[in-house]
Amino acid sequence: MNNIILDIRGQICPACLLISLKELNNNRESIKKGEASLVVLTDHRDATRTIPNAVTAMGYSVNVEKKDGYYEITIKKER
Amino acid sequence: MHEAFGYIGGISNSSGLVIFAAGILLGFLLHRSDYCMAGMFRDIFLFKDSPLLRVFLIQVFVTMFLFYLGRASGLLELYPPPNLREASFITLAGGFIFGSGMVLAGGCVMGSLYKMGAGNVGSLFAFTGLIIGSGLYAEVYPLFFNLHKDTIIVKDVLLGQVFSNGEDILFIFLMVLLSLVILGWIKKGRIYQKAYAEGYIQPWVTAVLLSFINLLIYVTSQTPMAISTAYAKLAAYTEKLFVPAHYTNLEFFRRLSYSVYSSKGNLIEGGPGAQIDHIFVVEISLLMGIVFGSFISALSLREFRILKKLPPLAQLISAFAGGLLLGFSSRMAGGCNVKFLMSGLPMLSIQAMVFLLGLVPGSYLGTILFKRFVIGDKVTVTVNSPPTGGKDE
Numbered sequence: 001m002n003n004i005i006l007d008i009r010g011q012i013c014p015a016c017l018l019i020s021l022k023e024l025n026n027n028r029e030s031i032k033k034g035e036a037s038l039v040v041l042t043d044h045r046d047a048t049r050t051i052p053n054a055v056t057a058m059g060y061s062v063n064v065e066k067k068d069g070y071y072e073i074t075i076k077k078e079r
Numbered sequence: 080m081h082e083a084f085g086y087i088g089g090i091s092n093s094s095g096l097v098i099f100a101a102g103i104l105l106g107f108l109l110h111r112s113d114y115c116m117a118g119m120f121r122d123i124f125l126f127k128d129s130p131l132l133r134v135f136l137i138q139v140f141v142t143m144f145l146f147y148l149g150r151a152s153g154l155l156e157l158y159p160p161p162n163l164r165e166a167s168f169i170t171l172a173g174g175f176i177f178g179s180g181m182v183l184a185g186g187c188v189m190g191s192l193y194k195m196g197a198g199n200v201g202s203l204f205a206f207t208g209l210i211i212g213s214g215l216y217a218e219v220y221p222l223f224f225n226l227h228k229d230t231i232i233v234k235d236v237l238l239g240q241v242f243s244n245g246e247d248i249l250f251i252f253l254m255v256l257l258s259l260v261i262l263g264w265i266k267k268g269r270i271y272q273k274a275y276a277e278g279y280i281q282p283w284v285t286a287v288l289l290s291f292i293n294l295l296i297y298v299t300s301q302t303p304m305a306i307s308t309a310y311a312k313l314a315a316y317t318e319k320l321f322v323p324a325h326y327t328n329l330e331f332f333r334r335l336s337y338s339v340y341s342s343k344g345n346l347i348e349g350g351p352g353a354q355i356d357h358i359f360v361v362e363i364s365l366l367m368g369i370v371f372g373s374f375i376s377a378l379s380l381r382e383f384r385i386l387k388k389l390p391p392l393a394q395l396i397s398a399f400a401g402g403l404l405l406g407f408s409s410r411m412a413g414g415c416n417v418k419f420l421m422s423g424l425p426m427l428s429i430q431a432m433v434f435l436l437g438l439v440p441g442s443y444l445g446t447i448l449f450k451r452f453v454i455g456d457k458v459t460v461t462v463n464s465p466p467t468g469g470k471d472e
Contacts, residue, residue, distance in 0.1 A: 010384070049279075
């Protein structure tokens with residue numbers, strides 16, 4: 001499976017969510033088929049609220065992990 | 080002006096320390112909850128829903144309740160406080176520009192502080208823009224001040240003064256109404272926020288504590304929480320240092336924002352100029368406290384991140400331009416979202432309501448501008464085949 005890495009660390013709000021959603025839509029086909037997942041790297045605390053909220057509402061599964069000073073949000077097709 | 084020992088501008092040095100400490104707590108809470116007022120308004124237009132705006136209404140409600148009690152018990156001596164004035168069309172225009180500015184800056188006057196304290200470079204640009212914008216206003220101050228005087232909407236500062244006899248009924252009605260609305264949201268689970276950030280503090284907790292901090296500041300300083308004149312003061316000190324002759328010529332820096340006696344006979348006075356006065360002790364202490372508190376919070380979570388990764392140029396320009404607009408418009412309106420929405424609205428300040436009336440369409444415009452000019456194709460996307468990726472610094 002492909003991991004599409006989207007590194008948006010250091011970016012201001014509301015860029016984080018908007019860019020993530022845009023990227024999600026660009027790769028909708030492959031993510032829905034389970035061929036790829038979108039991995040968002042962000043140091044924006046609020047993105048750990050807004051991104052999971054938005055993508056679960058869109059029917060994806062989401063996992064958030066804290067890394068070294070930032071968060072890794074993995075968006076996959078629903079299990 | 081004669082001042083008692085240990086007193087500056089009608090406020091004691093120890094009060095400044097209390098406010099600095101309150102600022103540290105505030106900065107810590109704002110960072111933990113990512114309590115962003117710019118986001119609250121922007122998200123109405125961006126996502127047709129704004130969970131944090133509901134949380135903000137809790138803050139308005141609790142502050143209204145605390146100020147109401149504080150006034151009734153005589154704890155709040157100066158009511159209306161000296162840092163609120165009449166509303167004019169300049170307040171409305173200021174609110175509109177402010178609304179656009181905060182969306183472009185990625186944070187309001189207070190939000191930019193806690194984000195900067197946590198190491199966000201974009202907010203450092205917004206902070207710089209805020210100082211320069213306040214300084215630019217000083218150049219055109221006489222024009223705008225006359226426009227303000229000529230377009231005053233009502234002479235009263237608070238709505239309660241308009242309905243002098245029905246003031247208590249008005250407040251009780253609003254508090255009952257707000258509590259019913261908030262209870263409804265709590266029942267439907269619309270207040271609790273699910274977030275995965277480490278050390279996350281529920282925004283409603285921050286909302287309630289912000290109200291108490293505001294009361295503490297009001298009791299300590301005789302003025303409710305306000306912060307944006309601190310930026311004008313920073314501009315004043317900078318100009319006094321580098322262009323002293325020009326600084327002395329500017330009327331804006333010579334005038335006082337307020338000068339009133341407290342019941343204890345202290346002359347409470349302060350202005351945007353480069354002098355240590357009431358505004359310096361209150362607002363500069365608060366400003367420094369917020370930056371420091373957020374810095375501590377970010378550091379303790381190992382999330383402090385200055386210069387690790389710069390945002391795209393478009394975002395830096397947007398943050399700086401937004402800061403300029405915030406600085407200029409808050410001086411036009413005579414305050415920012417902190418004074419108006421967090422302090423003025425719960426007192427039913429007419430100036431606060433007029434500011435809000437301008438701020439909402441202003442954030443709509445800001446959202447459109449941000450989407451069009453900042454969210455371009457500036458993101459680099461890399462596709463990795465092995466499932467373990469993400470270390471590309």
